[in-house]
Amino acid sequence: EEGHPTGTLVVAEKQEAGRGRRGRGFESPAGVGIFMTLVLKPDFAPDRASMLTLIAALAVSKAISEKTGVDAGIKWPNDIVMNGRKVCGILTEMSTELMEIQYVIPGTGINVNQMEFPDDIKATATSLRIESGKIQKRSEIIAAIMEAFEGYYDTFIETQDMSGLIEEYNANLVNLGNEVCVLDPAGEYRGVSEGINKEGALLVRLSDGTLKEIISGEVSVRGVYGYV
Numbered sequence: 001e002e003g004h005p006t007g008t009l010v011v012a013e014k015q016e017a018g019r020g021r022r023g024r025g026f027e028s029p030a031g032v033g034i035f036m037t038l039v040l041k042p043d044f045a046p047d048r049a050s051m052l053t054l055i056a057a058l059a060v061s062k063a064i065s066e067k068t069g070v071d072a073g074i075k076w077p078n079d080i081v082m083n084g085r086k087v088c089g090i091l092t093e094m095s096t097e098l099m100e101i102q103y104v105i106p107g108t109g110i111n112v113n114q115m116e117f118p119d120d121i122k123a124t125a126t127s128l129r130i131e132s133g134k135i136q137k138r139s140e141i142i143a144a145i146m147e148a149f150e151g152y153y154d155t156f157i158e159t160q161d162m163s164g165l166i167e168e169y170n171a172n173l174v175n176l177g178n179e180v181c182v183l184d185p186a187g188e189y190r191g192v193s194e195g196i197n198k199e200g201a202l203l204v205r206l207s208d209g210t211l212k213e214i215i216s217g218e219v220s221v222r223g224v225y226g227y228v
Helices: 050-068 128-132 137-159 164-172
Strands: 009-012 031-038 074-075 081-082 085-097 100-111 179-183 189-196 201-203 211-214 218-225
Touching: 009 137, 031 137, 050 074, 050 081, 050 085, 050 100, 050 128, 050 137, 050 164, 164 189
Parallel strands: none
Antiparallel strands: 009 031, 031 100, 074 081, 081 085, 085 100, 179 189, 179 218, 189 201, 201 211
8 A cells, every 4th residue: 555566575573463364363473483465566457366376375385395395285275284284374465446456465374483373273283393393494485485486476477377387286286186175155065176277266076077166265175074
């Protein structure tokens, strides 16, 4: 709102009111996590913006895997998981005017050096320190994420869809080939995840052979036997 240029990265040491999807709280204790927001002012249609969340997830997945030496996968559309537990959430917000994007701000929260979590999330949450067995340097991880994001963003700008990144995204998708439960307001159902299409939607094959396109933001997808 204050006019900071595209590419501005804001990093907080802690958050007083961190938010997740659908207004849920996001634990943001001081000194142990990464809480950052990137300002983007792209020149493309607003309906393209939701895919930036997937690009951010791809960048975080790559950076964490490289820096910790432990594989970090993506739970569609934008949760990063290690050994079946969530280590990062990404929330993208946008402002438009007359069908033009004023700004898009992907916000990323990563559990880095936490060793314990509140009771309501400790069964599904983890941290880079827990998974790697050692304290991680937050500044190095941030730098690695931004380096990866710039490359993916350039590819996305050329195509304005996920066509140049589908293969890599699906290779990191922990849901791929697994039975998932789709939590749709009209009623939940199950199917097998077949990865994303070029629009970033998750393709789910139902038992009768029907292929459904799941749009991010409208529904949630989780594993049949747990979080992933």
